[in-house]
Amino acid sequence: MKSGIHPDYHEITVVMTDGTEFQTRSTYGEKGARLRLDIDAKSHPAWTGQHRLMDSGGQVAKFSKKFKKFGLG
DSSP: OOTTSSOOOEEEEEEOTTSOEEEEEESSSSTTOEEEOSSOTTTOHHHHOOOOOOOSTTHHHHHHHHTGGGTOO
């Protein structure tokens, strides 16, 4: 490997949505950084089988308003 062109590879802490934590090595952030996940296998509908509607920034409301006349909202 060429020296000086690769990012620093160090240990970080990953925090799952339920609060559990684990240590891994990554190029993310600085040494000792904490990566908080917004969604993971414990909360994603593809793995849980439960559909949760998350309205990020009012997108669902915007869709409903726009397509109300078509009976889609």
